[in-house]
Amino acid sequence: xxxxxxxxxxxxxxxxxxxxxxxxxxxxxxxxxxxxxxxxxxxxxxxxxxxxxxxxxxxxxxxxxxxxxxxxxxxxxxxxxxxxxxxxxxxxxxxxxxxxxxxxxxxxxxxxxxxxxxxxxxxxxxxxxxxxxxxxxxxxxxxxxxxxxxxxxxxxxxxxxxxxxxxxxxxxxxxxxxxxxxxxxxxxxxxxxxxxxxxxxxxxxxxxxxxxxxxxxxxxxxxxxxxxxxxxxxxxxxxxxxxxxxxxxxxxxxxxxxxxxxxxxxxxxxxxxxxxxxxxxxxxxxxxxxxxxxxxxxxxxxxxxxxxxxxxxxxxxxxxxxxxxxxxxxxxxxxxxxxxxxxxxxxxxxxxxxxxxxxxxxxxxxxxxxxxxxxxxxxxxxxxxxxxxxxxxxxxxxxxxxxxxxxxxxxxxxxxxxxxxxxxxxxxxxxxxxxxxxxxxxxxxxxxxxxxxxxxxxxxxxxxxxxxxxxxxxxxxxxxxxxxxxxxxxxxxxxx
Amino acid sequence: xxxxxxxxxxxxxxxxxxxxxxxxxxxxxxxxxxxxxxxxxxxxxxxxxxxxxxxxxxxxxxxxxxxxxxxxxxxxxxxxxxxxxxxxxxxxxxxxxxxxxxxxxxxxxxxxxxxxxxxxxxxxxxxxxxxxxxxxxxxxxxxxxxxxxxxxxxxxxxxxxxxxxxxxxxxxxxxxxxxxxxxxxxxxxxxxxxxxxxxxxxxxxxxxxxxxxxxx
Numbered sequence: 001x002x003x004x005x006x007x008x009x010x011x012x013x014x015x016x017x018x019x020x021x022x023x024x025x026x027x028x029x030x031x032x033x034x035x036x037x038x039x040x041x042x043x044x045x046x047x048x049x050x051x052x053x054x055x056x057x058x059x060x061x062x063x064x065x066x067x068x069x070x071x072x073x074x075x076x077x078x079x080x081x082x083x084x085x086x087x088x089x090x091x092x093x094x095x096x097x098x099x100x101x102x103x104x105x106x107x108x109x110x111x112x113x114x115x116x117x118x119x120x121x122x123x124x125x126x127x128x129x130x131x132x133x134x135x136x137x138x139x140x141x142x143x144x145x146x147x148x149x150x151x152x153x154x155x156x157x158x159x160x161x162x163x164x165x166x167x168x169x170x171x172x173x174x175x176x177x178x179x180x181x182x183x184x185x186x187x188x189x190x191x192x193x194x195x196x197x198x199x200x201x202x203x204x205x206x207x208x209x210x211x212x213x214x215x216x217x218x219x220x221x222x223x224x225x226x227x228x229x230x231x232x233x234x235x236x237x238x239x240x241x242x243x244x245x246x247x248x249x250x251x252x253x254x255x256x257x258x259x260x261x262x263x264x265x266x267x268x269x270x271x272x273x274x275x276x277x278x279x280x281x282x283x284x285x286x287x288x289x290x291x292x293x294x295x296x297x298x299x300x301x302x303x304x305x306x307x308x309x310x311x312x313x314x315x316x317x318x319x320x321x322x323x324x325x326x327x328x329x330x331x332x333x334x335x336x337x338x339x340x341x342x343x344x345x346x347x348x349x350x351x352x353x354x355x356x357x358x359x360x361x362x363x364x365x366x367x368x369x370x371x372x373x374x375x376x377x378x379x380x381x382x383x384x385x386x387x388x389x390x391x392x393x394x395x396x397x398x399x400x401x402x403x404x405x406x407x408x409x410x411x412x413x414x415x416x417x418x419x420x421x422x423x424x425x426x427x428x429x430x431x432x433x434x435x436x437x438x439x440x441x442x443x444x445x446x447x448x449x450x451x452x453x454x455x456x457x458x459x460x461x462x463x464x465x466x467x468x469x470x471x472x473x474x475x476x477x478x479x480x481x482x483x484x485x486x487x488x489x490x491x492x493x494x495x496x
Numbered sequence: 497x498x499x500x501x502x503x504x505x506x507x508x509x510x511x512x513x514x515x516x517x518x519x520x521x522x523x524x525x526x527x528x529x530x531x532x533x534x535x536x537x538x539x540x541x542x543x544x545x546x547x548x549x550x551x552x553x554x555x556x557x558x559x560x561x562x563x564x565x566x567x568x569x570x571x572x573x574x575x576x577x578x579x580x581x582x583x584x585x586x587x588x589x590x591x592x593x594x595x596x597x598x599x600x601x602x603x604x605x606x607x608x609x610x611x612x613x614x615x616x617x618x619x620x621x622x623x624x625x626x627x628x629x630x631x632x633x634x635x636x637x638x639x640x641x642x643x644x645x646x647x648x649x650x651x652x653x654x655x656x657x658x659x660x661x662x663x664x665x666x667x668x669x670x671x672x673x674x675x676x677x678x679x680x681x682x683x684x685x686x687x688x689x690x691x692x693x694x695x696x697x698x699x700x701x702x703x704x705x706x707x708x709x710x711x712x
Contacts, residue, residue, distance in 0.1 A: 259509070262509055273699055349704075456574065458512040458513065458514075459511055459513050460513055461511045462513075462514070468514055468516040469514065469518045469520070469553070470513065470514060470515060471511075471512075471513060471514075471515045471516065471602070472503035472504055472510050472511070472512055473510060473511040474504040474507040474509075474510055475509035475510060475511065476506075476507075476508065480511075480604075480606060480612060481606070481610045481612060482516075482604070482612040483511035483513070486511040486512060486513040487509055487510070487511050488508060488509075488510055488511075488512045489508060489509055490504075490505070490508050490509070490510060
């Protein structure tokens with residue numbers, strides 16, 4: 001009897017060792033589907049912990065070979081959570097870094113991954129970039145700037161997170177009052193950023209930030225020079241136009257201020273959320289003593305944004321504790337299927353441009369893609385319940401990502417509501433002071449920070465150049481696509 | 497700076513931008529396919545090569561040379577084959593011109609997809625030569641052969657107008673409508689000039705032409 005049992009045990013053990021070898025053979029032959037099934041079986045039933053760990057690594061590699069990155073991340077994460085003593089810790093961290101750069105793991109996944117304290121000196125070579133970048137961004141979001149700085153500086157140049165870490169260092173320098181250093185860093189990032197989707201985003205944001213730093217320093221001409229480097233077809237172009245309108249205002253160039261706002265108020269951009277343009281328009285007219293137009297600008301603000309605020313209030317109330325439905329609401333808007341809350345479309349558009357949405361949506365899209373692909377897995381996967389295990393993981397991950405993303409989006413929506421309330425308060429103040437006849441003191445308030453500049457500008461944030469040929473197109477109520485960004489008002493100061 | 501301080505002075509909002517296409521002090525080289533549209537019995541087509549120099553946005557001088565051939569229309573073939581009638585035809589073979597272009601108008605079209613195409617409109621005037629060949633086919637009889645064909649060069653003046661559509665900062669698509677006006681003599685087309693009274697006749701070669709040009 002004992003001999004029979006021993007024989008059976010040997011067959012059993014040999015059988016499962018053979019599956020690991022089979023899996024390894026299949027992995028080397030790039031037969032990833034078979035390899036995954038083999039490694040899965042070993043990982044589920046092998047008593048030998050070392051072999052189980054090896055099988056989990058093999059499974060992760062196989063899933064990665066099948067481009068099921070989110071699914072693979074589950075098993076790479078297991079190795080990371082075992083700590084640096086795990087033989088696959090370093091490589092898993094590297095793999096996770098690459099996966100995150102491609103498809104996005106989701107903030108909650110990364111936070112959980114690094115929940116266990118790790119001695120940074122134990123993180124080898126290539127894996128450091130990912131680790132230090134995320135630790136740095138966590139510290140940054142907790143406003144621990146010095147800690148964040150020391151972590152970001154440890155991201156090595158060869159890491160795919162290097163430029164992003166440098167970008168954060170620029171932001172930290174500026175927040176710490178080292179403006180020149182910040183400009184230097186942003187300039188380097190903008191020059192080194194590759195011509196990829198992420199690289200373009202980094203470049204645009206770096207240029208925008210340089211402009212903002214100059215704006216804070218009161219060097220408006222330099223600020224406008226950098227705002228003008230944002231091209232028309234870039235996603236932050238309208239932001240550049242709006243912010244430079246403020247710079248023009250502070251340079252006492254009402255024609256250019258109003259011209260920029262004219263573009264933002266065109267029907268081409270009626271879906272974009274720039275409520276403050278009405279306030280800026282009002283104060284610009286106020287400065288030039290065009291009092292009727294001040295009143296009209298304020299009325300326009302209320303006519304446009306009162307319904308927006310109402311709908312936003314309804315949304316905030318209804319979806320306060322319904323993150324999944326809130327996320328789905330924005331998703332519906334983004335896919336053109338939303339028929340409710342028509343007045344709040346600008347808000348949904350603005351939310352759809354936040355990092356909270358973009359990163360969350362990227363993760364969820366890749367999870368959905370993998371769930372779809374799991375419908376047509378080999379039968380052996382279904383028999384051994386590998387498909388079921390992966391589906392369960394992906395469904396949970398999707399749910400967590402949605403919840404995480406939605407809660408951040410809700411916070412964004414709340415801040416938009418506060419912003420609208422603040423602006424509304426400012427309009428009431430302007431209106432009240434005008435009604436009381438306190439125009440002079442009001443004008444003094446809005447004139448205070450301005451600095452007259454002798455530099456002349458045409459449209460498009462361009463300085464007038466001697467010898468340059470210009471063309472003039474009168475605006476007669478019809479917006480032409482090639483004129484956007486080039487408007488200049490021809491307006492006299494009525495105060496003199 | 498050539499911005500005019502009073503461009504639309506009464507308009508509150510203007511788009512002021514660097515000129516999309518500047519012609520001033522640039523050379524334009526181009527070629528156009530040319531069709532003579534006012535010859536009843538023949539299709540006359542030529543290839544024209546142009547060289548322009550633009551002094552500024554409004555004024556330019558131009559030199560052009562054109563050469564080509566003709567093809568009988570169906571009417572002429574039917575007359576000959578069915579009725580044994582041979583017509584006396586002036587067959588354009590080429591031209592050389594020098595002239596002046598004036599572009600008073602610069603504008604833009606917006607297409608249905610929102611794209612904008614810039615253009616300018618110009619008027620042209622000049623002088624030059626028109627080459628015309630006479631085949632004398634109408635002179636052949638049962639007893640006498642037609643004389644050998646001859647090509648005459650006539651001094652001509654030309655008037656016209658056209659447009660340039662600016663494709664980018666260097667290339668344009670250009671079309672012209674031109675009338676080259678010249679004087680011929682009845683003796684030139686006559687089977688026997690010695691027996692023909694000298695009589696001047698004003699002729700027109702009205703051409704429509706179009707093609708690409710490049711600015712340098």
